[in-house]
Amino acid sequence: MSIVSLIERSKLKPAQVFVVGFAAIIMIGAILLNLPIVTVSGERIGFVNALFTATSAVCVTGLVVVDTGTYWNVFGQSIILLLIQIGGLGFMTMATLISLLIGRRISLQGRLLMQESLNHFNISGVVRLTKYVVLMTFLIEAVGAFLLSFKFIPLFGRSKGIFLSVFHAVSAFCNAGFDLMGNFTSLTGFVDDVFVNTVISLLIIIGGLGFAVILDLLKSRSVKRLSLNTKLVLSTSAVLLLAGFVLTLIFEWTNPGTLGTLSLKGKALGAMFVSVTTRTAGFNTVPMELLRPSTLILAMALMFIGGSPGSTAGGIKTTTIALVFYTIYSVTQGKQDTEVFRRRINRDAINRALAVLGIGITVVVIVMMVLSFTEHGQSLTSIMFETFSAYGTVGLSIGLSGKLSLFGKLIVAGTMFMGRLGGLTIVFALANRQRAHTANLKYPEEKVTVG
Numbered sequence: 001m002s003i004v005s006l007i008e009r010s011k012l013k014p015a016q017v018f019v020v021g022f023a024a025i026i027m028i029g030a031i032l033l034n035l036p037i038v039t040v041s042g043e044r045i046g047f048v049n050a051l052f053t054a055t056s057a058v059c060v061t062g063l064v065v066v067d068t069g070t071y072w073n074v075f076g077q078s079i080i081l082l083l084i085q086i087g088g089l090g091f092m093t094m095a096t097l098i099s100l101l102i103g104r105r106i107s108l109q110g111r112l113l114m115q116e117s118l119n120h121f122n123i124s125g126v127v128r129l130t131k132y133v134v135l136m137t138f139l140i141e142a143v144g145a146f147l148l149s150f151k152f153i154p155l156f157g158r159s160k161g162i163f164l165s166v167f168h169a170v171s172a173f174c175n176a177g178f179d180l181m182g183n184f185t186s187l188t189g190f191v192d193d194v195f196v197n198t199v200i201s202l203l204i205i206i207g208g209l210g211f212a213v214i215l216d217l218l219k220s221r222s223v224k225r226l227s228l229n230t231k232l233v234l235s236t237s238a239v240l241l242l243a244g245f246v247l248t249l250i251f252e253w254t255n256p257g258t259l260g261t262l263s264l265k266g267k268a269l270g271a272m273f274v275s276v277t278t279r280t281a282g283f284n285t286v287p288m289e290l291l292r293p294s295t296l297i298l299a300m301a302l303m304f305i306g307g308s309p310g311s312t313a314g315g316i317k318t319t320t321i322a323l324v325f326y327t328i329y330s331v332t333q334g335k336q337d338t339e340v341f342r343r344r345i346n347r348d349a350i351n352r353a354l355a356v357l358g359i360g361i362t363v364v365v366i367v368m369m370v371l372s373f374t375e376h377g378q379s380l381t382s383i384m385f386e387t388f389s390a391y392g393t394v395g396l397s398i399g400l401s402g403k404l405s406l407f408g409k410l411i412v413a414g415t416m417f418m419g420r421l422g423g424l425t426i427v428f429a430l431a432n433r434q435r436a437h438t439a440n441l442k443y444p445e446e447k448v449t450v451g
Helices: 003-010 014-033 047-058 076-087 091-100 107-116 125-156 158-173 194-209 209-218 229-250 264-277 293-304 316-331 346-375 380-391 405-420 424-431
Strands: 338-340 343-345
Touching: 003 229, 014 047, 014 076, 014 405, 047 076, 047 405, 047 424, 076 125, 076 158, 125 158, 125 209, 158 194, 158 264, 194 209, 194 229, 194 264, 209 229, 229 264, 229 293, 229 316, 264 293, 293 316, 293 380, 316 338, 316 346, 316 424, 380 405
Parallel strands: none
Antiparallel strands: 338 343
């Protein structure tokens, strides 16, 4: 019996399937990572630390309590790599892939789950789309690994260089942020390396666009034929990347701990990478703990927004923030409807965007309050940064991850879990929505003072 068959017989709602599926993979990963044979020292890391690492990998975040490059052996690093790949593709995509490989037919319920998982607008062609997603993912990661090997093989030797190339290509495309450079240095040794910065940045950006957007770009021959969703994702992503680059350059230009001592090329590459990586990637080429407060605030804003729907990235998503701003603009202009690129957005999409934003703000505020209480002696800035990083599934840290208490690790792990699945998905999974008997019921209208 395949995984999809078990899911179909469970009679769970789509949101519940995603929550249970991701939780099951995390638990399996935690058990494996708690084995003594996966560490260099041969000692167990402890279940809570293993759970934290597995959650970070499956939720493609990158926050770690131990150094990935030196604490885990090749077996342990391979387990983390597999968890990243499963988390990046998504639970249902991997389950469907396994079913297709063993020749199982996907039922209507399975297709509905796949549609929900991929954020596809309709059920038609969803199995074919899943195949494209898997093939596209492996192809892009393979190309990325091939390109990185030109740099890593000369530096680390053939076998280690190939493994590092594959690991970092998968980690970058899945927006995971795990690295094997050792001693928590991430990619700081390549801050002024044009080749490594370009390859990693492109993998991060492509992975953060979303599979539906990539396919739309491949099949559309002109900008006019692109869907509204694709136009919204591309325009919002471009604005965020450009704004992040320019503001980081301004804020950090004279900072001796980050860009201040670099050449003009190094400054440009460093600022560009900060803008790219804060969109839920987790790598860093400059020390994040040395960034100025203004840049940290910018980074937190970018981490909260994250990537795009249906991608490997986290956050509240680019389309969410775009719809909220377009709605605000429409209200200030006295318009009844939210209009984007000469198209009217339906009210359901606006309501979902507002709900996602509201849930995201609520979760972040609550987590910051809890961590401020449990993590005595830690600065508010580091707690805020860690919270935004966890919810946005970014993986960047300014030093708090390794200092978290037992309870703090569980809280941050839970935040990563919510960030990967989305607050709205968690709410739907927990809620008992019975709308059939109230679908046509409307209560009397009354005005409320706003503003």
